[in-house]
Amino acid sequence: MAAGRFLFFSLALGALGSLCVLLTVYWVQHWRGGFGWVDSDGIFNWHPVLMVAGMVVLYGAASLVYRLPQSWVGSKVPWKLLHSALHLAAFVLAVLALFAVFRFHSQKKIANLYSLHSWLGITTVFLYACQWLSGFAVFLLPWAPLEMRSLHKPIHVFFGASILSLTVASVLSGINEKLFISLRNQTASYPSLPVEARFANTIGMLVVVFGLLVLYVLLASSWKRPEPGALTDRQPLLLERE
Template identity: 65%
Template sequence: MTRNSYAKGSRDPWNYFSQRAPRRDRNRGALLSSGAMPAPPFIPFSVLLGILGILCVALTVFWNQKWRGGFAWDGSAEMFNWHPVLMVTGLVVLYGTAALVYRVPRSWEGSKLPWKMLHAALTLAAFVLAVLGLVAVFEFHNKAGIPNMYSLHSWLGLATVLLFSCQWLVGFASFLLPWAPNWLRALYKPIHVFFGSAILPLAMAASISGINEKLFLSLKNPTPYSQLPAEAWFANILGMLILVFGLLVLWALAMPAWKRPEPDSQETQQPLLQEAS
């Protein structure tokens, strides 16, 4: 069979595979190629993710209440217990939720203003909780005479918070304020998306390493960590739940069928103040 034998048809066999490229259905936003990864329904997936996020926070609170002595805000060990709760709630659960705002199908139509506001509010709340979490751990260390910033967990955690702070400030200035030109927003957007996705695994690594560090420092007598007492089992399961939650968020961010369509229009690049006017 030669290339000329297809002259009567509208298709060229040498371009067959290019014509079979995945396309997006306008009504469903799903990929229609047989080779594309099938996407589960978004709402049940969101419910599952919400349950996992609530479990991560609830189990962190329960762990510190049952085995670590509860909570206080006086520079004691009980004040330190706020550190894992605030960090998991802010940098993992709230931040992961904020990252998925533009994957909600209802955000695909109409103005982006409400979704910009929601994304900014969730990330700001996550930032405030992260700062309070740092205050809790530094106050405890300073009062107890424990050195700050000596472990890999502390380096990783502080680097995550600093990167998150820069991400929020530059994103606010670029996308929510009117002075950034459109070409600069278009240039910065993929950078913002990349670092937005990178911060979550950093937060997961900091959280899991922090749980592990706390267990190594605390479980010595009478039952060491190596013998897996009940607290070790519980905290290890908590770490795995954090891992599962974060991986599902990253999987949702990478799902082509859930990405917001971005038509070539000036509206998609408008800052908040201009869009609201």
């Protein structure tokens, strides 16, 4: 029964995450001039799409790998690798998103890291890099002693949830900043809430719902991976043979 509920919940989350990405693509394609490459103004529009796809949706999927009932039995090695690979893919998309915005600012002679959104976003990506590297070193490589794994696990879990929360905050501040900048000189200003503002605000609220649901699954005790014996729970990657 619990496995069936989790499967349904996972499918609903997948649909919601896909909707967030598709609506972001539609927003920048319909109102912001579409996509472009390195020397085009449209390069900026890759930034919101890649950030939502990577730091929100893929990050959420990676965070829930150990909640899959299939991961509760047998070797943890495949699930460790999947968890790490999804997080790495999310981080690569985040780096490409940062490249897009820095390149656009360079072309337009716009200062970098001047807003709260940029400060929050770059801090989130930096913490994400540290989180992935520390997790790789402690949980995947065979050199880490068992005491270090035990000590690092709650820290890893705390920062995992914190980075997702910071990501959602970054997305919301980014949407708001983009709307204020883009609409302030147009006939339908942001305070009048034109259609684009309504649409983008809806994306923001959907991202909030997605983030909250992921956090709920992470905190729900009935969906946590049962703790096996101390030996199998702490074994280094290269020593896990079961």
